[in-house]
Amino acid sequence: MTTASVIAPAERAALTAGAGRHGKLYWALADAWVLCWRNIVQLPRMPELLVFSIIQPVMFVLLFRFVFGNAIQVPGGNYVNFLMAGIFVQTVAFGSVGTGIGLAEDLHKGIIDRFRSLPMARSAVLVGRTMSDIIRNGISVAAMLIVGLLVGFRPDNTWWAYLAAAGLLMLFSFAFSWISAVIGLSVKTVEAAQSGGFIWLFPLTFCSTAFVPLDQLPSWMQGFAEYQPVSVTVTAVRGLTMDYPVGNSAWLSLAWSIGILAVFVPFAVRRYRRAAAR
Amino acid sequence: MTTKPAVLAEGLHKSYGKTHALRGLDLTVQAGTVLGVLGPNGAGKTTAVRILATLLTPDSGHAEVAGFDVVRQANKVRAAIGLAGQYAAVDEYLTGFENIEMVGRLYHVPRAACRRRADELLERFDLVEAGGRPVKTYSGGMRRRLDLAASLVVSPPVLFLDEPTTGLDPRSRLSMWEIISELVREGTTLLLTTQYLEEADQLADRIAVIDEGLVIAEGTADELKSKVGGDHLEIVVRKGGDLAAAARALRPHLCAEPDIVPELRRVGGPVPGGAALLPEVVRALDAAGVPLEDLSVRRPSLDDVFLALTGKKTSTDDVEKEAA
DSSP: OOOOSSOOHHHHHHHHGGGGGSOHHHHHHHHHHHHHHHHHHHGGGSHHHHHHHHHHHHHHHHHIIIIIGGGOOOTTSOHHHHHHHHHHHHHHHHHTHHHHHHHHHHHHHTHHHHHHTSSSOTTHHHHHHHHHHHHHHHHHHHHHHHHHHHTTOOOOSOHHHHHHHHHHHHHHHHHHHHHHHHHHHHSSSHHHHHHHHHHTHHHHHHSSTTTSOGGGSOHHHHHHHHHSHHHHHHHHHHHHHSSSOOTTHHHHHHHHHHHHHHHHHHHHHHHHHHHHTO | OOOOOSEEEEEEEEEETTEEEEEEEEEEEOTTOEEEEEOOTTSSHHHHHHHHTTSSOOSEEEEEETTEETTTTHHHHHHHEEEEOSSOOOOTTSBHHHHHHHHHHHTTOOHHHHHHHHHHHHHHTTOTTGGGSBGGGSOHHHHHHHHHHHTTTTOOSEEEEESTTTTOOHHHHHHHHHHHHHHHHTTOEEEEEESOHHHHHHHOSEEEEEETTEEEEEEOHHHHHHHTOSEEEEEEESSGGGHHHHHHHHGGGOSSOOEEEGGGTEEEEEESSGGGGHHHHHHHHHHTTOOEEEEEEEOOOHHHHHHHHHSOOOTHHHHHHHHO
């Protein structure tokens, strides 16, 4: 039998020599990237997860396009062109629940103990997870775009505007993932991370301008619906993909996402320390 | 020569609310040796390992691993240790190869070197064929082997194994023992926790028996065994009705009152003289007219030690059942 498990000190030194060659920030990013890679590699190996997270918004597209849409009057008259921005934002908002579920699973399976016993950056578990969830959400949005195009969605703007819309969506997705991370790290079971992660998203996505124009919502709801993060992001994405007014919604969306990150990143880090040190 | 111990814990305290997991635990492991930390469930073994592996901070006390303080120099400790546990901490959806590669990269080993090490370790741990499959298809024993392999990527000088064979079937347990013994022969310093006395006896140079968060005895297996005194005599009579007569015949030869187990038709107790005493015992029983089914003198097992030290049975009975 070969004795590969224990190696000479000189060889050991060569293996770990790289560690001192770079600064803290380099390793924080490198470690986050390793964990991001791990989460991405997993995706095609649990296809049911990706498929279900795509089927649900596809149902919304079809239901609103062919059932409810006929009853909703929108400016411009073409409901599917109005709808898709709402679908994109809803998709990434619901998709962010996966962040909390993934973290809760890691916590309960003990692999977090492995990570915490390694000389890696403490931040990597959270950053790697939220990074990979941007990518996962990106895949879902791409799928929605294809479905949208199939049922008549015809975006009409410049490539720069599309790029800005994609950027806002990514940032929004990243921000909501951190909220979801706090939930996933606060609950005791994976199931709770799942249901707790969804509940608050329903009022937020439906009491918004995602599916219905603002003036058709009850007047008492309009004040909330106009300025909440889902609505401003929907309005911005809608304006940047179609001929709808953007106004200051893009800036408001940017401000919401940055504000959410400023609050929930440190919150999640604290929760992670507490949850992992049990 | 006075070298610093590879693992040193002094007066570790840790409480969870009102539960005191550790109440002033002291441990020392000299470099290149194996310390078996032996105790029942809830004795504080896992808490001790989690503190030494920097996963938990002690409420008070002090601990050093590989010369570094586990609280103030946690990252230096992490670079010098490997940890494998009772809940195999491997990723279900990654392959065996990918798991080892990932752990290597998180130790900050260059990618190419990680892959080379992954190949070597898979070969060594008999996982070459399974190396390309996701871990969720692995058996319990394979997961433990992979978990151990992953903790050896940088060949850490100090290794912590928290109940490495708990829940494994007897064959997997034996193969883990073989691997662990080999590591030890190659010079790794090892701290191993276990509830199985047999395991500590097999693998450890020194044994620390802990109960309710404190070390209650420490020494080599032989030292601990001699603490409970001399050898143990046991006879099994052919007919249950002879038990009383057998006990009467044995009493003068034992150092304590005979211990009678009617269900097993067994009488036994500690004897001062060891095997030299056997002819006398046989003659006494013969004179009493008690036909024997079995007769034995054995050195005390670690079970006896544990029972004597704590007044509690260990979980070895379960092991024997599993092994049978």
